[in-house]
Amino acid sequence: MKNLIYIFAGIIVLMTSCNTPNDPWENLIKENLGNWQQINGPAHYEVKDGVIIGTAATSDPSDDSFLCTKANYGDFILEFDTWLDPQMNSGVNIRSESRPNYLDGQVYGYQFELDPSPRSWTGGIYDESRRLWLYTLDINPPAKKAYKNGEWNHCRIEAIGNSIRTWVNGIPCADLADDMTPTGFIGLQVHGIGNDSGKVGIQVKWKNLRIMTKNLEQYATPYLPVIPQSSYLKNTLSDRELKDGWKLLWDGKTTNGWRGAKLSAFPSTGWEIKDGTLTIHGSGGAEAASGGDIVTADKYKNFEVVVDFKYSPGANSGIKYFVDTNLNKGEGSSIGCEYQILDDKLHPDAHEGIGGNRTLAGLYDLIAPLPKRDNGTGQWNRATIVVNGNHVEHWLNGQKTVEYERGNDAWKALVATSKYKIWPNFGEATEGNILLQDHGWEVSFKNMKIKEL
Template identity: 55%
Template sequence: MKNYMKLTFSALIVLIVLMSWTMPENNENWKQLFNGKNLKGWTVLNGTAKYKVENGEIIGTSEMGTPNTFLVTEKYYGDFILEYEMKMNEGLNSGVQIRSNSLPEYRNGRVHGYQVECDDSERAWSAGIYDEARRGWLYPLEYNKSAKNAFKKGQWNSYRVEAIGNSIRTWLNGIPVTNLVDDLTAQGFIGLQVHSIGKNTTLAGKEIRWRNIRIMTDNLEENRMEMPQEVTEVSYLKNSLTEREQKEGWKLLWDGKSTKGWRGVKLENFPEKGWHIEDGILVVESADGAESGNGGDIVTVDRYKNFVLEVDFNLTEGANSGIKYFVQGNLNKGEGSAIGCEFQILDDKKHPDAKKGVLGNRTLGSLYDLIPANGSFYDKNLRDKRFNGIGSWNRARIEVNGNNVVHYLNGIKVVEYERNTQEWQALVNYSKYQQWDNFGNFEEGHILLQDHGDEVWFRNIKIKPLD
């Protein structure tokens, strides 16, 4: 009986703490963004979906034949802490824009910027950060899978957003979700989204509700909540490391301004042609698609064994390139690229290589000519890959821990394999690499950026050695 009373009392304390977090408090730092009566201070942009006020709630209703519709604040905000409650009918997708803009010169005024997601789907990415009409997903919940259960379908959900400097952090129903570092946009409006539904008649007339929308713009540091260390920090700062990354052992593989630490794969120095640096971007120049037909591949001066590698890349139309690891400079003594395991970088729609190989194992994100990216037939635990598009930045991540290797594309795991096994050797024997002894089984090697004769941009090249 005593144990039961102790358990009940503990549960009651937890409930009180959660309720105190979600309920409005009388604090002079908070300002109401919504007066509970009308839409004064708000305006509608882009679409024609309707918004109304009932019982102290803003209600948005989905409508066929309209693009995304946004109800946005007339006032702009930079640094702030935002809290709101949100409830959404089943099957819809929505979110709240922060630091967002609508500019005539950008896609004819289309709303763009950071969006705090409200996701009713199976993937469960609510409170992740999406970059609306710009770069796509910045913080999908594959970075923080433990937070996927925070969202309550068909019920009121309490969100907290802290946007302070280059840090954007979110909580959902008291659970920490997103820890993002990004400095692309410093201020903008706050907006409530009714997502387009196309011609889907089953979603027409469904509702999204918001209430208790409040913001704090003063005394932010003393009101910040602690973000647990186990929540992954994801940074998009250009060619620089955050304080946390430095403490965790990350190092820049490229400093963003020189060729230090890199050389031509068959040279003692960096290539004199075929590559150049422009505004913090490392560019491999076009050579009409000829493999190593210009400056040739470049590799790190150092060799690496166990590591986590991240590289941001931007493809031109029809381009082909790759990131190779376990590269042994002396394997291929003839023409063409150096030999190593390759994270394929490719325009799947326009480059013919996407249709070659076996079951798509030469497409973007694949372990080139060996394992296709995100084939659910291969591993049902892998999600469909997400490509941000030609002309947009995408992030490759390669994790090597002994014989286990994983590929990620834009935060989503797309390939995982074990080296030095019979299964691995069978894959190699059925590939173009069968002629190379011990392919993929070397303990260490160089990291390589490929010159495949197409223009591709690289930046934010960083590594965390695990040894």
């Protein structure tokens, strides 16, 4: 059934791609590059027989190059065919900008990924020089098969309001809800190759590059919820999320729905709400000594929870689930399974435990995370925790980092060698609170939402 839906969606895209007698499209490839300007990087761009060709050149450091439209675009539908050397990583930026007061003019903004590597994320959405990955194809595995290496590939982007959707060869790849940048230029990227002389001269090509900006409702692909949506609307649920049963775990303004883990009310000190962000202030690394842990008023059994977090240098914190606040009423943190938040580079706990099982996005003191993409100190990261019965997954920025089963012999063996061995039947509760930890370091949270399964 899912394959039929994908085929149907692809047919719709192809149908809406066809020219009509009153052609709504504007061709962006002219006889020359007069409507474009190059920003950043040393790559060479030229137009030849209706094809824009970008050729890689060495640089130090490895500067990405962008051929950018002189015009800015807000809402639009964009189509193009692309071919790139299998050694090349590239992308098409949309709603992007370059400002002297931001990273010395570096291009930043949404990027339609072109990725011929085995990772196969072509059609995903990257936030160039800003928030990094917003939509990876690890959350939409069927789309990894859409791109055909060594061939011309047809791509489509629909950016309308706060919705950005992508297709590759008619296959839906990304469904993003975000409103950070409503308008900007379109940029064709040639990824920097640094001093790798072996990659000098490799190319990426674009043809049939066209855009429409009017009467988009007539030509936009009808919305079908055939792939997962990723929403970064600040403390707000998208229309799709509302229909899918998501609820805000925090409203972005008040303490409603939360209390101190060892209190009947929300802590009076330590925690601050400002500009839609919830922050625990540091106290020199003392556990639960600033405002103390906070927990949800409700308990949850089967769920998917999303939390955006930003950690300060050297920080330690965590998101706990299946928390029982009746355990450990003394000093320290409440007890539950913990999605670790840690500055792996600066905090010593990264080198404690067994085999990295106390590092970022792992299951604290139990399971080390798989290789991951950490956006780093002072940047927002997205944690996702999925619990369905005894099956649990951790995700960081669109990549799975941990997967395990609770309650089986393997689980009991893990617990027996951890700091949790003193707590009977640890991690086997059928339901519990969700907790944000005060571990004495400044950490901020936003965009907290949950869907019960």
